[in-house]
Amino acid sequence: MSVAERPLLQVRDLAKTFDVSPPLLNRVLQGQPQAFVQAIDNVGFDIPRGTTFSLVGESGSGKSTVARVVVGLYRPTRGSVTFDGTDLASIRGRRQMAPLRRRWAMIFQDPYASLNPRWRVRTIIAEPIRVHGLAAGAAAIRRRVGELLELVGLSAADGEKFPHEFSGGQRQRISIARALASEPEFLVCDEPTSALDVSVQAQILNLMKRLQRELGLTYLFISHDLAVVYHISDYVGVMYLGRLVEWAPAHALFTRPQHPYTRMLLEAIPDLEMSGRARTPVGGEVPSPIQPPDGCHFHPRCPFADGDRCQREVPATLDIAGGGQVRCHAVAERRMPPADTHTRGG
Template sequence: MNALARPTLEVQDIACWFDVSPSWFDRAVLRKPRRTLKAVDGLSFVIPRGTTFAIVGESGCGKSTLARMVVGLYAPTRGTMSFANGAGRDGHVRTQMIFQDPFASLNPRWRVGDIIAEPIIHMGLRRAGAETQNRVRQLLATVGLSDRDAGRFPHEFSGGQRQRISIARALAAEPEFLICDEPTSALDVSVQAQILNLLKDLQRELDLTYLFISHNLAAVRHVSDRVGVMYLGRIVEQAPTDDLFERPRHPYTKFLLETVPDLDNPRRDRISSDIDLPSPIDPPPGCAYNPRCALATDLCRTAVPESREIGSALLRCHLAA
């Protein structure tokens, strides 16, 4: 494959807003205002080919909305998203998605062999018949399953095995870019490690590029090359994985890392927050994190921080910058 066709996702100031206004009657008669949910509000990052860029953050910060924009399920409200060869979502770079719940993402009425064969046949990657069935058996072996599993239904498998089937289905389309949206959150801890190791092995063997979305910091540290910390629709800190975990700069990044259990120091003092994540429909003025930040100043409460480069990191924070 020509190196110029290899994917490097470049995202510039991308946003995705949803109109959640009251009904026409409520607006016209009761004078209720229009309301906008800013699920993603100005993200910029680049993912070099063959690497993994992870997005972490609390539930509701916009991670899954970003994933759906990358695969084309949602249209961006503004901003640009393209691959290195100049192709966008409708270009030649093949993208596939691995979903959070493997049971919900697999058709319960289809046998596993048919599920994996569907993208092969639909995209015309192999001739129907023996050639497609050989490819299905090869994919099952690639993800650690037996060719006998092709004749079984999804409910006959464990959660980890179902996620392997989901990965095989994604690989059936011969993708160059995979979006992994919380791929291990529904699995037991021991099974999570198996799936993460499988994803890393596939990346080396097939030269895949990953956008890995998770709230599991241990998983993120295991698989990613660079991490973006997302808060209320924006990336507040972005850095190489080792730098971010060893030298976090943003107060929110430090807060997230403090939530990770430490068996060597279980009674350590932790950064606490008694305030829930604000609503993206009505975000606080200034820095969105200021109501939960012990270091917030008047500047933080009035001015939105710009993204600044500090060493190998990018930060949105008045104090950290």
């Protein structure tokens, strides 16, 4: 496979377990057992260069954990993350990591918490430039910071201000400018618009799409909002209790959802067209990730569970015609009714 065709990011069989045991003293004195949360379990996907792959799911589905493992904030318990052909597990030490580390950056949900309130904006944005030695001399750094601020729709003079002088949307622009300061190819965006009002969200999403076009960026986009994901993604993965239950090209996932959980999520979106479409209420809640159900995690809530195999056996990964993969016994056994098209007006 040539370099151009090779996906920028390849994630294979990724797993991350957190130890959530009670303190040692309680375990010894009260005989409490150790406890673990399987935050992510056997997750695999590729992100082709210049595209956006989104992960959606409810709280506790493990989507943010995937993002953190991918950027190296957590070490995976099992599996591999390959960035542009380099397996991140093979890297030893900071020195080897540094040139790679410059090539990705992360944007967080809360623009209030992710900017140092005591630093001027120009210092915040200049930090990655200094750390990676990308410009020499104060004048060059200042010029670069001004360029970055203008790139995200602010003015160079805004660099003199402090974060509290900006609105939420402007702060998120500053976060994006800082993320772009190291000239990365790959951005991991963890709910970048969830804390913003809709009109501001539209501005940030448009900005992110423009930057992707102009700079050829690749995004891993984490969100719980399916409409936002529809808007920005080339590929969408759906997570449930740590497992990637389905992924597919965005249009296919929204028009022909395979997994019952994907269908349920699409059903749950409030209907702005007010078509009077009857919604099937979905019962139940996400179970505790400490003791997930056996077999397919979704079987207690699934209207298509068969009461036997779904309860015992973890579904294998199955290719979907036209791209994508799904993990569901009902799909494999062709027990699922055809998906009615969920895209309205499309």
